[in-house]
Amino acid sequence: MKRKASSSTGEEAEINVSPLIDMVFILLIFFIVATSFVNEVGISSNHKDTANSSTEISPLSFELPGSGQVTRNGTPIELRQIAPVVRTASAKSKPSVLVKISPGARAGLATQVMDQALLGGAKAVKFAPLPK
């Protein structure tokens, strides 16, 4: 690594690398700080909005009234019963699930309904907000 640049005087000239190292360190620290390792976990309902029309077979539907109770065709249903209901329906084909949401329902409950439906093997979960 001894590289001798012979100038006219014959002196040994060396490039000063300390400013370079300073710059590189500053860049390094900037990128370390700016890198945000956001690692989100979550659920996704891979529904295609365009393909989902009224001509398709009627999806399993759950209702979420504002009371905080999940119902299916008007009868109350426990949260943990959703997955078995979806699973029995999915014996024939992968069903899509429609969650009808009334105003006043909590988003946490809707997410849990979606989670249970996906646990039961639902192909897609769609939210339908009902008007007031």
Place this chain on the structure above:
Amino acid sequence: MRTRIKSADEEGNESINVSPLIDVVFILLIFFIVSATFVSLPGVEISRVRTETAKSLERNSILFALSDEDEIYHGGKKVNLQDVPGLIEKASKDRKKPVVIQVDQWADATIMAKLVAEAGKNSNSVSIATRKPK
């Protein structure tokens, strides 16, 4: 630079060879440049719901947040529902990026449904951020 001149017989005047250090620092620098994704966080505290089917989502996604006061946040600012498709369009540039919505469990579910529908207009994948089960 006079001190840099090597004199092997003299003690204390020896310069340290810095080239391996520079090599390592360059490798680290390139690693961090490549891995930097610059995700803009929504900037609001969200209490997530625990779900059983939660799986790891894509890192480089567009984040939205729905607070418990039914307000939508993106990039540290409050946004309107009808601006959401435009914001996704702007943030994803040429290729379609996935959208992750951080929903507070006490938010209104109808707003969430509308937000998911609006985000689905301009993105192939809309996910809801949750927590892993215990």
